Amino acid sequence: MKASALSSPTSFCLLQLPHDVQLPILLAFGIRELVICRQMCRSLAQLIDDDVSVRYKIELARAGRTDGTPSAAVTVVDRLAALLKHRARCCAGDHPLERLHGNPFGSRSTFATNGLVTTVAEGVVHLWRPAGTGTGIGELTFAHSMQQLGLAGVGGTSSCVGDVAQDLLVFTEKIMGTP
Numbered sequence: 001m002k003a004s005a006l007s008s009p010t011s012f013c014l015l016q017l018p019h020d021v022q023l024p025i026l027l028a029f030g031i032r033e034l035v036i037c038r039q040m041c042r043s044l045a046q047l048i049d050d051d052v053s054v055r056y057k058i059e060l061a062r063a064g065r066t067d068g069t070p071s072a073a074v075t076v077v078d079r080l081a082a083l084l085k086h087r088a089r090c091c092a093g094d095h096p097l098e099r100l101h102g103n104p105f106g107s108r109s110t111f112a113t114n115g116l117v118t119t120v121a122e123g124v125v126h127l128w129r130p131a132g133t134g135t136g137i138g139e140l141t142f143a144h145s146m147q148q149l150g151l152a153g154v155g156g157t158s159s160c161v162g163d164v165a166q167d168l169l170v171f172t173e174k175i176m177g178t179p
Contacts, residue, residue: 027057034058060083127141
């Protein structure tokens with residue numbers, strides 16, 4: 001070998017490669033690198049925007065999700081369409097939630113913890129959790145008398161908080177004259 005061949009630097013230009021070679025390289029990049037490539041180079045931006053697999057990878061990261069096991073029944077095109085629909089629904093504020101207008105529980109004290117709204121009024125415990133956006137969790141409503149729950153002796157100035165995951169209701173009662 002000649003000394004000049006050893007000392008000459010080699011260069012690599014992604015844009016000089018054919019598109020069918022560029023795409024696997026882009027898919028090996030992380031999300032940060034893909035976004036930088038898209039912002040810095042019009043040719044790469046066009047390639048990224050035109051390829052479903054690269055767009056799916058970016059949308060998946062944008063939604064904060066990870067890809068599951070590939071399925072023959074659901075194509076990448078279908079999964080990308082579902083992600084884009086989900087993002088459009090979230091950005092539009094079109095959430096499948098029941099809206100609370102005014103104060104549905106009157107002037108009673110209402111607590112909201114872990115997405116669960118609870119109140120105790122006239123001896124009845126009311127719990128409400130709106131449906132989850134895109135999670136498949138349905139709305140939860142619960143209303144039982146204190147007597148049904150075995151709390152008939154609890155006074156009228158009580159309150160309650162709940163945790164659905166633990167199947168737990170915690171009641172507190174204020175006894176007049178105590179700190």
